[in-house]
Amino acid sequence: MTAVSGLSLRARAFILSVLILAVALGIWELSIASSAGGDGKLTEYELLTGGGAPKAGVPPPSEVLVKAWEQLSDPFYDAGPNDKGIGVQLGYSLYRVLSGYLLAAAIAIPLGFLIGMSPLMYRALDPFIQILKPISPLAWMPLALFVIQDSEASAIFVIFICSIWPMLINTAFGVAGVRKDWVNVARTHELGPFKTAFLVILPAAAPTILTGMRISIGIAWLVIVAAEMLVGGTGIGYFVWNEWNNLDLTSVIFSILMIGLVGMALDAAFAHAQKAVAFNE
């Protein structure tokens, strides 16, 4: 007991995490092993209805691990349209997410500055934002496909439209909330509007803006899976759906894990950036 309590909180939390993982995987593994074993004897009815055919079941974690090893040892192979490595699929998804996201940032941050600095623009644009914001990004998909006529660009558009709102709103909020004192410092030092924006307002609002950017990247990564299931072709979302059609649940579970890992990495990158611009008053 003393040996455990002597460890740091961090070490104890780590041990507990490992324990929870081991127990969860153990239960998963055992429950599948027990349900797989039938008594072998089939009734005539079962034979007639095809009950003897092998059933697709949820794979045990051991199989997922084998699959993961197999996939991760060669992540970038490309053997035709329906057979690409997990790395290639994730790469397509990341490319779409980042293009849509950066496009959104390029518009949302300057527009957010404008809205944040001008009470007139804030009031004028607010109703549009309030109506457009709650629309599920996937609802735009049919319209995007019809107007853009290109599934690839439509997926990027969907990412764009879903990631623009948190960035826009947070930028406007952050810029509007910059303390008057700091703006006065810029004024008494005769800074022009551009210098004021870059030297005072941007650093002052940066923590709020980055919070919006972090929320946006999270939403974009959530939406890309669904968008790719619709547009098909490439990407991790398409891969999950394709493996479901193949009834390869091992691959499906493996992909789900990978989606989680990439999402975590994206979030961690933004958490890091947030720390870099944070300041205490």
Add this chain to the structure above:
Amino acid sequence: MNTPFLSIEGLAKRFPSPDGPEPLTVFENVNFGIERGEFVCIIGHSGCGKSTIMNVLAGLDEATDGVVIMNQREVKGPSLDRGVVFQNYSLLPWLSALKNVTFAVAARHKDWSKEQVRAHSYKYLEMVGLADGAEHRKPSQLSGGMRQRVSIARAFAIQPELLLLDEPFGALDALTRGTIQDELLKIWRGTEQTVFMITHDVDEAIYLADRILLMTNGPYARVAESVEVGIPRPRARDEIVEHPHYYKVRNHLVHFLARRSKEMAGREHATASGRPETVRFDEPDDERPAAPTLYAVNE
């Protein structure tokens, strides 16, 4: 010279009243002048518009009526010729102390090299005693006194013609306040800048200022009197209380704040010229200042 370096003429600030056609007048008919190199304090109760006058001088606010003329030019908008030390320091919290000063110096001297800006900033940080490693800390890692020092260094480093201080020591403890007051005086003497300062502290005003402006209570506040301190410089904190003028000036100020600022409030008491009445204490007629007399009470 007939016209002073800084001249405030007929300044007034009115706000549209929410419940009537008559606007709410914070102050009106404010007239005074400040000579170059003078250190002037202004005292008055909260709400009399001291800070508004200062913001008008800084160019951050606009008066409803009247003009401010500095160096024969009307003051319009903020300018690097007028440095401001704000009550809450107003340092940029994402920049280090040094960067806060270089920010100002670079704004003033756009043609200077990075090294020049840095050296100049260091010089002023040294003057306020902040060049021993503390200059690389962010404002949040500095004490209140150190923040105010940075703020003063920033204002002096741009070498403005007029320095505006809005209750700069209000949030500091008495010891720190004393030290920074001394530093302020030291820098001021070295640079011969003109200083206009708001304070609530009567002793601080007497210690620092050449002249103290007294404002009546608002609404319709105005600068009623201009008290000349008349204590020679350099002043030592422990010696000025011995000066025959000290308690006369102090009693006058306290009396004004406690009673006359209220009695003189309102527009009907304003003098025709609108100029503040000059109060000067002549040479002492007795050696010692009038000490408060104590009475033994026998029941």
